Amino acid sequence: MYILKRLCIAISIFLFCFSYDCAEVSDADFGFKTFERPCYFVNAENVPEQILRVAEYARIRNSNLSEKQAFEIGDAIWEVSYDYDLEFDLLAALIETESNFRINAVSEMGAKGLTQVMTTFLSGKDCWLQELIRKGIINEEREIFEINKNVMAGAYILKRCVDSSTTLHGALWKYYGDKSIAYANSVMTNLKKVEAF
Numbered sequence: 001m002y003i004l005k006r007l008c009i010a011i012s013i014f015l016f017c018f019s020y021d022c023a024e025v026s027d028a029d030f031g032f033k034t035f036e037r038p039c040y041f042v043n044a045e046n047v048p049e050q051i052l053r054v055a056e057y058a059r060i061r062n063s064n065l066s067e068k069q070a071f072e073i074g075d076a077i078w079e080v081s082y083d084y085d086l087e088f089d090l091l092a093a094l095i096e097t098e099s100n101f102r103i104n105a106v107s108e109m110g111a112k113g114l115t116q117v118m119t120t121f122l123s124g125k126d127c128w129l130q131e132l133i134r135k136g137i138i139n140e141e142r143e144i145f146e147i148n149k150n151v152m153a154g155a156y157i158l159k160r161c162v163d164s165s166t167t168l169h170g171a172l173w174k175y176y177g178d179k180s181i182a183y184a185n186s187v188m189t190n191l192k193k194v195e196a197f
Contacts, residue, residue: 047071051078054092057197062101069103072147073114079148080155086162091155093191094175097183098154104145112144115154118177119144128157 051074058070065073073095081088098116099105111118119129119141132138132153143149161174172184 047075048078050088051075053197054088054194057092057194058095058101061096065101065103069147070101073101073103073151076148076151080152083152084155084159086155086159089194090168090187090191091151091158092194093187094154094158094172095151096190096194097187103147103150113150113153114147115150115157117144117150117153117157128153132156 051071053074054077055067055070055074058073059065059067074092077088077091077095080086081091095101095114098111099114101114103114105114105116106112107116109118117132118127129138129141132144133140135156137153137156138144138149144153158171158175161171162168165171165174168188169181169184172187173179176183
């Protein structure tokens with residue numbers, strides 16, 4: 001689904017450029033401010049501002065991230081925010097709260113990756129492994145540390161929590177697996193920081 005969507009977008013842009021004089025097409029035609037893509041991404045010239053903003057923010061929060069990793073995180077958040085109809089900055093704030101942008105983070109409870117997905121049952125906490133495999137988000141547990149797949153898994157889980165809650169705090173409690181006011185407040189504080197960055 002993800003690859004098919006990317007392919008459809010690429011074909012649409014290609015057809016758009018060749019159906020009009022390319023010199024007349026501006027960044028504003030696509031509805032967002034764009035910047036030059038870093039040099040290691042040579043297949044496209046522009047990238048949405050939000051991706052670069054979150055990539056820079058992630059590198060400030062976790063200095064161990066390479067530019068490429070930070071960009072991949074921003075790009076993954078960009079993609080799944082549309083796929084799952086979630087706020088872009090909320091996903092970045094959730095990742096900061098859960099792992100501080102550490103790709104290989106593993107909690108004491110066994111939660112894994114950027115979005116701290118539970119892949120094993122532990123004292124009443126939800127285990128998402130089989131559902132994520134069934135939905136085609138991952139094929140096996142070790143893939144949970146891949147940036148795109150982890151962010152997609154976290155977005156899928158958060159979307160399920162949002163859809164079954166009446167408030168954002170309620171959704172965050174479900175995501176966390178406990179009615180923790182401190183956790184929800186931490187995500188909301190980080191959301192304000194991401195939005196202000």
